[in-house]
Amino acid sequence: MAFWIELLISGLVAGLVIGLSALSITLVFGIARFPNAATGDTMTVGAYGALLGHRATNSLLVGGLTGAIAGAIVGFLGYWFIFRKLAQRSNVALLVASIGLAFVLRAILGVSFGHSQQVFQLPLVRPWRIGDVPVHPNDLVLAGACATILAIVFAILHLTPIGRRMRAVADDPALARVSGISPSSVMTVLWLLAGAVSASAGIVAGIKTVVSPEMGWDLLLPAFAAAIVGGIGSPVGAVVAGLLIGVVQEMATPLVGFTYKIALSFLLMLVVLLVRPRGLFGKLEGAR
Amino acid sequence: MEAYLIAILIVTAIYVLLSLGLTLQYGLTGLINFGHVGFFCIGAYAAAILSTAGSMPIAVGLVAGMLLAGLAAIPIGLVALRLRDDYFAIVTLGFSETVRLVITSEGWLTKGVQGIPGIPKLIDGVGTGPALMILALVGFANILAVIAFLRIVKSPFGRMIEAIRDNEDAVKALGKDPARFKIQVLVLGAVLAGLSGGFYAHYIGYVSPDQFLPIVTFYVWMAIIMGGVGRISGALVGTLLLMGFLEGSRFLRDLLPFISAVEMASIRIGAVGLALILFTIYRPQGLMGDYTRRK
Helix, strand or coil: CHHHHHHHHHHHHHHHHHHHHHHHHHHHHHHCCCCCCCHHHHHHHHHHHHHHHHHHHCCHHHHHHHHHHHHHHHHHHHHHHHHCCCCCCCHHHHHHHHHHHHHHHHHHHHHHHCCCCECCCCCCCCCEEECCEEECHHHHHHHHHHHHHHHHHHHHHHHCHHHHHHHHHHHCHHHHHHCCCCHHHHHHHHHHHHHHHHHHHHHHHHHHCCECCCHHHHHHHHHHHHHHHHCCCCHHHHHHHHHHHHHHHHHHHHHHCCCCHHHHHHHHHHHHHHHCCCCCCCCCCCCC | CHHHHHHHHHHHHHHHHHHHHHHHHHHHCCCCCCCHHHHHHHHHHHHHHHHCCCCCCHHHHHHHHHHHHHHHHHHHHHHHCCCCHHHHHHHHHHHHHHHHHHHHHCHHHHCHHHCECCCCCCCCCCCHHHHHHHHHHHHHHHHHHHHHHHHHHHCHHHHHHHHHHHCHHHHHHCCCCHHHHHHHHHHHHHHHHHHHHHHHHHHHCCECHHHCCHHHHHHHHHHHHHHCCCCHHHHHHHHHHHHHHHHHHHHHHHHCCCCCHHHHHHHHHHHHHHHHHHHHHHCCCCCCCCCCCCC
């Protein structure tokens, strides 16, 4: 029993990473209307940013902020130099360009930091024992940080004027436009936010495992899967589906083996697309 | 030098089959296949396994690879019919990664990460003679594929798939069922990719999972986007450019020895990315294309 609870906990932590990255994808998909394949590599940018910040100051908080700011900058630059120019084109053009951006980011990181895996040098902490179950204090800190990030994102979306405008554009871009909502300010905030959120997902993934130039690309498929399972355009759905996929993957590992756990998210995504294309929380009219 | 030129031409011809398949799927029909390498991989492994462990003749392995790749495209096609194009892109990307996971995990069949060495050559022997024969063989397959392609474009089938690309709703309104055509196109493209994979396995003589990373798919995308989407000349020119780029980056490392091999790999990925971005923004019709209608 303790074994399964341990898996459940590590699944929840993995799920936070997937949920955050899916949140970034779903925000972009809802407002800019294309699946942003550069999300994974923006995560990597965040992880390296945090690694540098952490090394320089030895503070995880400063590191995390550095990473998130780096991610936000990358998100904005991607919008300004690429996606802004493709705004009137089909989603295929945007998708292909986002793949291109993903490769460019990975190449820059690979050349600057090398391909060897790096780790956050954190002090070892003895896990607490609750009953038979070991609980790592670091996991709790990470979970707390993720919860804070989610709270900030939802507060921006639901409590601020710019958040209200973003939701209006997501709902109906034409109506938002005639209501006098300027697309460029909405887009700027969107990309800053999406970049910072993906970066924080990458930071958590980097702290939990290792940092390498390929890490983000490898996390991209589960993130897409969670965004789709949760219902494209639904921030709550993305987070819930991320947690769900994380837990399913970890709990299934003893049954299907380590390599196939990645395929599980793909399978889950296929089933949802075929059976309930709007996902768990998607809007009824959302086209598939 | 001569041997090197022939070698490059053979690899180019193998890639042309991939480009033609993708041109059929994306250029003509508008299906965003981000999992092309998955079909390529199936063809390569079928040829490799049948000709080594199965000790079958090479031709059997090639045909089996084409059939298996085509068969794998059917379930993907059935899913595709129900999805919007960008979702389809994600699903196919997931498909190719799943194929790679399966060949990595099922070691009893595929020898896992170690890969399968010692795949027999298409034509035995060393030197220019056999190499030219291989080139002729792969080139012949290319010519057949191009002829088939031209016939498809001029046929009612070709007009139908281009109509699906341009306006699927109009096609439906005319009482035609785009679903059937999409599946056929996917299967055709996958068969080409499977054949390409078979040739590749027999030419390189060794297959392992890390030869079938998603980057291969995007090499092919880069080729057709540079050349011009939806045109045979675009697929050919684009593939030549791609080869020039891949080989050129190898020479660049000879000239600039301070760049390490892994750095070069990064630079190559970055260049692919940059090409995808710049062509999408500034020259969506590609070098050969006058196809300005397509956005």
